[in-house]
Amino acid sequence: MKQSVLIAVSVAALTLAGCSKSEDKTAGADTTAATTADGTSAVAVVGPDQAFVDAVAASDAFELQSSQLVVSKGSAGPIRRFADAMIKSQGDTTSKLNAAATAATPAISPQLVLSATQKQQLDAMTTLSGAAFETAYKQAQVEAHEATLNTL
Numbered sequence: 001m002k003q004s005v006l007i008a009v010s011v012a013a014l015t016l017a018g019c020s021k022s023e024d025k026t027a028g029a030d031t032t033a034a035t036t037a038d039g040t041s042a043v044a045v046v047g048p049d050q051a052f053v054d055a056v057a058a059s060d061a062f063e064l065q066s067s068q069l070v071v072s073k074g075s076a077g078p079i080r081r082f083a084d085a086m087i088k089s090q091g092d093t094t095s096k097l098n099a100a101a102t103a104a105t106p107a108i109s110p111q112l113v114l115s116a117t118q119k120q121q122l123d124a125m126t127t128l129s130g131a132a133f134e135t136a137y138k139q140a141q142v143e144a145h146e147a148t149l150n151t152l
Contacts (some may be wrong), residue, residue: 016046049104049108050108052151053097053108055148057097057110057113058114059110060090060097061112066122066141067084069126069133070137071083071087080137083137
């Protein structure tokens, strides 16, 4: 129970911290390097809207895939309930992101490509089990949410 409260408070604090951000980190074009699902590297020059949408899409994909690992590893208790909530939440935000991106003028196509760091974290978590896995999962979730807030 204490873990779920700690996770909930951490996420709430990160969310509130992100609300006070005043600088625009998406101004101008950006060069993005990422690893595709088949392990190949992709580098592209993208505009600020595309860069933002891609960052959010990658974050959603990472949080979803890492939470699915919790389920596949048979974790239980608060960590499982949090992972289940993340799976639902990330599915919802991905749907909303896709709808908003499609409605944009010109339309934007979110690229669901994990960054090299995200891919490395997922690969590392798949080798872990028990308490070591749960600790790595919690840390990865905090880092992923912080990264997303910094994008905002």
